[in-house]
Amino acid sequence: xxxxxxxxxxSPGPSASRASIADVARxxxxxxxxxxxxxxxxxxxxxxxxxxxxxxxxxxxxAPNNAARAxxxxxxxxxxxxxHRLARTGESRTVEGVVEAAxxxxxxVSLVDVTAPTSDEVTAAARRLSHQAIDGxxxxxxxTTTPAILALPPRLPVVVSDSSLxxxxxxxxxxxxxxxxxxxxxxxxxxxxTVHHLAGPADSSPAVVRQETWRDxxxxxxxxxxxxxxxxxxLQSGYEAGARxxxxxxxxxxxxxxxxxxxxxMRSLHEQDVAVPGEVSVVGFDDIPVAEYLWxxxxxxxxxxxxxGAELVTMxxxxxxxxREQPPHHVEVPTRFVVRxxxxxxxxxxxxxxx
Amino acid sequence: xxxxxxxxxxSPGPSASRASIADVARxxxxxxxxxxxxxxxxxxxxxxxxxxxxxxxxxxxxAPNNAARAxxxxxxxxxxxxxHRLARTGESRTVEGVVEAAxxxxxxVSLVDVTAPTSDEVTAAARRLSHQAIDGxxxxxxxTTTPAILALPPRLPVVVSDSSLxxxxxxxxxxxxxxxxxxxxxxxxxxxxTVHHLAGPADSSPAVVRQETWRDxxxxxxxxxxxxxxxxxxLQSGYEAGARxxxxxxxxxxxxxxxxxxxxxMRSLHEQDVAVPGEVSVVGFDDIPVAEYLWxxxxxxxxxxxxxGAELVTMxxxxxxxxREQPPHHVEVPTRFVVRxxxxxxxxxxxxxxx
DNA sequence: CTGAAAGCGCTTACAG
DNA sequence: CTGAAAGCGCTTACAG
Numbered sequence: 001x002x003x004x005x006x007x008x009x010x011s012p013g014p015s016a017s018r019a020s021i022a023d024v025a026r027x028x029x030x031x032x033x034x035x036x037x038x039x040x041x042x043x044x045x046x047x048x049x050x051x052x053x054x055x056x057x058x059x060x061x062x063a064p065n066n067a068a069r070a071x072x073x074x075x076x077x078x079x080x081x082x083x084h085r086l087a088r089t090g091e092s093r094t095v096e097g098v099v100e101a102a103x104x105x106x107x108x109v110s111l112v113d114v115t116a117p118t119s120d121e122v123t124a125a126a127r128r129l130s131h132q133a134i135d136g137x138x139x140x141x142x143x144t145t146t147p148a149i150l151a152l153p154p155r156l157p158v159v160v161s162d163s164s165l166x167x168x169x170x171x172x173x174x175x176x177x178x179x180x181x182x183x184x185x186x187x188x189x190x191x192x193x194t195v196h197h198l199a200g201p202a203d204s205s206p207a208v209v210r211q212e213t214w215r216d217x218x219x220x221x222x223x224x225x226x227x228x229x230x231x232x233x234x235l236q237s238g239y240e241a242g243a244r245x246x247x248x249x250x251x252x253x254x255x256x257x258x259x260x261x262x263x264x265x266m267r268s269l270h271e272q273d274v275a276v277p278g279e280v281s282v283v284g285f286d287d288i289p290v291a292e293y294l295w296x297x298x299x300x301x302x303x304x305x306x307x308x309g310a311e312l313v314t315m316x317x318x319x320x321x322x323x324r325e326q327p328p329h330h331v332e333v334p335t336r337f338v339v340r341x342x343x344x345x346x347x348x349x350x351x352x353x354x355x
Numbered sequence: 356x357x358x359x360x361x362x363x364x365x366s367p368g369p370s371a372s373r374a375s376i377a378d379v380a381r382x383x384x385x386x387x388x389x390x391x392x393x394x395x396x397x398x399x400x401x402x403x404x405x406x407x408x409x410x411x412x413x414x415x416x417x418a419p420n421n422a423a424r425a426x427x428x429x430x431x432x433x434x435x436x437x438x439h440r441l442a443r444t445g446e447s448r449t450v451e452g453v454v455e456a457a458x459x460x461x462x463x464v465s466l467v468d469v470t471a472p473t474s475d476e477v478t479a480a481a482r483r484l485s486h487q488a489i490d491g492x493x494x495x496x497x498x499t500t501t502p503a504i505l506a507l508p509p510r511l512p513v514v515v516s517d518s519s520l521x522x523x524x525x526x527x528x529x530x531x532x533x534x535x536x537x538x539x540x541x542x543x544x545x546x547x548x549t550v551h552h553l554a555g556p557a558d559s560s561p562a563v564v565r566q567e568t569w570r571d572x573x574x575x576x577x578x579x580x581x582x583x584x585x586x587x588x589x590l591q592s593g594y595e596a597g598a599r600x601x602x603x604x605x606x607x608x609x610x611x612x613x614x615x616x617x618x619x620x621m622r623s624l625h626e627q628d629v630a631v632p633g634e635v636s637v638v639g640f641d642d643i644p645v646a647e648y649l650w651x652x653x654x655x656x657x658x659x660x661x662x663x664g665a666e667l668v669t670m671x672x673x674x675x676x677x678x679r680e681q682p683p684h685h686v687e688v689p690t691r692f693v694v695r696x697x698x699x700x701x702x703x704x705x706x707x708x709x710x
Numbered sequence: 711c712t713g714a715a716a717g718c719g720c721t722t723a724c725a726g
Numbered sequence: 727c728t729g730a731a732a733g734c735g736c737t738t739a740c741a742g
Contacts, residue, residue, distance in 0.1 A: 018510065020719060031729045036721060044727055066488040067425035068719035071734050076422065078465065086454065092447035099441065099468045108484060110433065111464045113454045129463060133422045133488075155373065235648045260645070267648045290615070293590045293622045295650045375735060386713045391737060399711055423735035426718050 019060035028056035039064050070133050079316060080110045080129035080137040084117040088233075089259075089288045090305050094140055094161065097309020105317055110134055130156055136316040139169075157319030159312050162205060170319070172311040172331045176206055179301035179335030180213035183255050183283045186299070186337065188221055190281065191346035192253035197228040198241050198265065200257035204233075210257045210285065231257065235264035242268020245280060249349040252280055259284035259291050259300055266294060266342065277344035287338055297340035308333050374415035383411035394419050425488050434671060435465045435484035435492040439472040443588075444614075444643045445660055449495055449516065452664020460672055465489055485511055491671035494524075512674030514667050517560060525674065527666040527686045531561055534656035534690030535568035538610050538638045541654070541692065543576055545636065546701035547608035552583040553596050553620065555612035559588075565612050565640065586612065590619035597623020600635060604704040607635055614639035614646045614655055621649060621697065632699035642693055652695035663688050 021039075025032045030053060037045050038053040039062075045053075056062075070076045079102050083091055095111070102109050112129050114121040126137055136157040159170045187195045197214045200207025211228055218225045229244060231237035238261030245251050246269060256262035262284035269276050276282055276296055284291060287302035311331050376394075380387045385408060392400050393408040394417075400408075411417070425431040434457050438446055450466070457464050467484055469476040481492055491512040514525045542550045552569045555562025566583055573580045584599060586592035593616030600606050601624060611617035617639030624631050631637055631651055639646060642657035666686050 022719080032719085033721075033729060034727090037728090040721090046727060049727080063482065063485055065426070065719050067422045067431065068734090069721075070422035070488075071420070071426050071736085072719080072721040074734080081466075085451075087444075087448045087451040089442075092450075093442045095447075095450075095466075096440075096442040096468070099466055103467060109466045111436075111450075111454055111466045112458060113451065127418065130418055133420070133425075235644060239648065263645055263648045267650055267652070270650045289590060290618055290645050293594065293618045295622055295625050297622070377735080387735085388713060388737075389711095392712090395737090401711060404711080420735050423718090424737075426720085427735080427737045429718080 019062045021062075021064070023060055024053065024056045024062050027060065028053045035062075067133075076133040076135050077106065078108050078110050078134045079313065080112070080126070080134035081140065082112055082114060082122055082125045082129065082137070083140045084114050086111075086113055086140075090286060090303065091140060093305035094309045094312075097306040098138060098140075098313055099309075100306075101310040101313035105313065107135070107313075107317070126156075126158075136320045138312045138316055140312075157316055159316040159319070161308055161312055168328065170315050170328045170330070172308050172315060172333065174206075174303045174308065175332045175335050176209045177213050179285065179303070179337065180210045180255075181217050182335075182337035183285070183299075183301055184214050184217040185221075186339065187253040187255065187281055187283060187343065188217075188223065190253070190343060192281065193346070194218060194223045194226060195253045195255050196226050196245070196251050198231050198238060198254055198256040198261050199228040200261075201232050202230070207233075207257050214255055231261045233258055233260060235260045237261055238264025238266075239268045241265055242272065245269065246272040246274050252346055252349060253283075253343075254280060255283050257285055259286045259288045259298060262298055262300070262342075263290070263294055266296075266298075270295075274349075277342050279347070279349045281343040283343060292340065294342075296342045299340045299343045300338055302336040302338050304333055304335075374417045376417075376419070378415055379408065379411045379417050382415065383408045390417075422488075431488040431490050432461065433463050433465050433489045434668065435467070435481070435489035436495065437467055437469060437477055437480045437484065437492070438495045439469050441466075441468055441495075445641060445658065446495060448660035449664045449667075452661035453493060453495075453668055454664075455661075456665040456668035460668065462490070462668075462672070481511075481513075491675045493667045493671055495667075512671055514671040514674070516663055516667060523683065525670050525683045525685070527663055527670060527688065529561075529658045529663065530687045530690050531564045532568050534640065534658070534692065535565045535610075536572050537690075537692035538640070538654075538656055539569050539572040540576075541694065542608040542610065542636055542638065542698065543572075543578065545608070545698060547636065548701070549573060549578045549581060550608045550610050551581050551600070551606050553586045553593060553609055553611040553616050554583040555616075556587050557585070562588075562612050569610055586616045588613055588615060590615045592616055593619025593621075594623045596620055597627065600624065601627040601629050607701055607704060608638075608698075609635060610638045612640055614641045614643045614653060617653055617655070617697075618645070618649055621651075621653075625650075629704075632697050634702070634704045636698040638698060642691075647695065649697075651697045654695045654698045655693055657691040657693050659688055659690075 021032045021035045024035045030049065034045065034049065035053055038050050081098060083095060086092055086095055099109050110129055112125045114125050122139060129137060139160040159172065161172050184195050195218060197211060199211045215225050229241045231241060238256060242265050245254060245265065254265065256265060262282050266276050266282055269280060274280055284298050284300035287300045291298040291300050311333060376387045376390045379390045385404065389400065389404065390408055393405050436453060438450060441447055441450055454464050465484055467480045469480050477494060484492060494515040514527065516527050539550050550573060552566060554566045570580050584596045586596060593611060597620050600609060609620065611620060617637050621631050621637055624635060629635055639653050639655035642655045646653040646655050666688060670686065
């Protein structure tokens with residue numbers, strides 16, 4: 001390792017001190033504005049001039065200073081992104097979708113996370129980002145159910161992926177209602193007398209939508225609505241719910257508000273020798289990559305997070321480029337119900353306790 | 356929804372047109388420089404002046420223009436981050452660690468992804484980011500085994516989390532060697548005659564390190580070294596390897612280069628009625644959140660991605676703040692071997708094919 | 711503790 | 727097709 005930095009640091013490519021537009025202009029024998037035109041791909045430069053400037057840029061390793069460019073032009077080539085707990089599957093896949101779509105449009109993404117999805121935190125994060133020189137802002141899953149008023153910088157185009165802010169901001173969200181309905185109906189069609197629900201946190205708007213739709217679907221079918229169990233999205237909370245499922249032989253079908261809780265639940269049932277799907281059918285939500293490889297493979301509602309990310313970018317850049325402010329509108333990305341092996345036709349459970 | 360935008364858009368907080376430092380100075384009756392000092396928290400402002408300026412800033416909803424600030428001061432308050440396939444567990448957890456640590460230091464993160472971790476792609480991404488006005492650059496897992504020369508902008512502090520660039524750039528990485536050794540030794544200690552290996556892609560440097568260490572550990576113990584199987588990190592490739600494991604009764608212990616492949620492998624073995632760990636012990640690498648909730652719970656090597664992210668930020672900001680260029684150094688984050696239920700003492704497998 | 715002047719590096723009008 | 731001038735909004739020296 002000590003042999004590494006041996007040769008003097010004259011790197012092969014760009015020169016050591018950062019070249020400015022004036023340096024390039026001097027070397028090429030033109031005015032700075034001409035360099036600017038070449039750097040920005042303007043048509044109105046003679047081919048030989050362009051070539052001379054290009055050669056000078058290459059020789060000096062010129063890279064335009066984006067701060068200066070942004071200061072003058074008012075456009076930054078960057079989209080701000082506020083996220084919460086971004087290592088979670090849905091979040092990270094959405095971020096990936098945003099970053100890929102942004103790159104395709106020539107934008108980078110400025111990322112800030114919040115420790116809690118409260119409107120204060122989100123507002124502070126947005127403000128920090130707007131200081132960072134961004135053209136538009138995407139907020140991923142503020143998730144709060146209180147329709148918070150975000151005190152965002154004026155004139156900053158904003159798009160959110162949280163349905164709780166619908167009507168107030170432009171939004172992109174999954175069609176949770178259709179997905180939930182398909183999941184619950186699937187279990188009813190298999191003959192289960194009713195469907196139990198392991199819910200997400202009560203302050204999460206997607207969790208609330210899923211719970212309400214589960215309840216409405218049962219009611220529409222004239223089935224009893226059991227009290228839902230309260231989870232918090234984590235594998236651990238699904239695991240803990242397993243004890244209650246195992247203990248109650250009336251429970252033969254469980255709709256979980258996400259795949260992680262379904263995975264935790266299934267593991268708990270395995271440990272207690274309750275057969276899935278022989279005795280209890282389990283359905284998840286999200287279709288995380290591992291869902292297909294759980295044991296048994298999980299029946300779930302697929303969300304297309306990548307497309308949500310791409311739609312968010314499309315919407316925010318539409319607003320960045322559009323002259324006038326557009327009315328808040330809403331794009332709903334379809335979900336897809338995926339039947340695998342964690343659900344089976346109803347059979348009554350043997351009420352005897354096991355060990 | 357049509358009732359939403361009813362009240363005229365005089366938002367309660369900031370005024371409609373963006374206020375500059377001159378506007379604030381005029382309102383507060385001070386010079387622009389004084390506003391600058393207040394905005395930057397300088398000590399040398401009298402409390403009453405500060406208060407007057409603060410009031411004016413609040414009234415006008417003033418937010419400093421970061422482009423102008425950056426242009427003048429040469430500091431941008433942003434760290435560039437190049438990532439590949441960032442929705443994967445290790446990547447997204449590392450990104451989260453980076454973003455959290457950066458926020459704690461008052462920095463935002465400018466994120467760009469590459470479609471392939473080649474040196475050309477990474478170089479192009481770094482160049483795009485350097486145009487974006489960043490103070491330093493973090494490259495997550497370039498992953499290539501060819502010690503590529505990245506043509507990075509001069510004077511830009513760079514830290515990578517790829518051990519293949521060690522000695523060339525400052526780096527943070529997991530202690531893969533210790534983790535792998537612990538995993539293989541654990542299986543040998545359980546009495547298995549040898550340990551098979553489901554490897555990661557050959558062009559990935561962590562995959563190569565894990566494979567080499569697996570081989571060295573077997574050799575050091577005087578055990579035969581079976582030909583490794585080739586995977587590609589995906590659940591699917593683990594699942595496919597399952598057919599070979601099931602078909603060969605000599606295989607009683609498999610060290611997988613990551614948890615996803617281990618999960619795919621275990622599902623395949625379940626389907627073929629090969630008992631885990633009764634007949635085949637399985638070990639993974641990474642300790643993804645679901646690992647503990649797989650069936651059976653997966654024995655694996657825990658990597659602390661969050662800490663890797665934090666160390667990356669510490670190192671790059673050290674270089675941003677330091678006057679002189681420091682010699683490339685290397686931080687190795689410890690791994691931790693976690694024994695769960697997918698491994699068991701050796702028993703010979705029944706060679707007969709089943710049902 | 712406060713300020714007048716200069717300039718960071720670029721691009722927007724305006725000329726020619 | 728090319729350029730001289732002005733200025734985007736801030737902060738760095740330098741005074742006082």
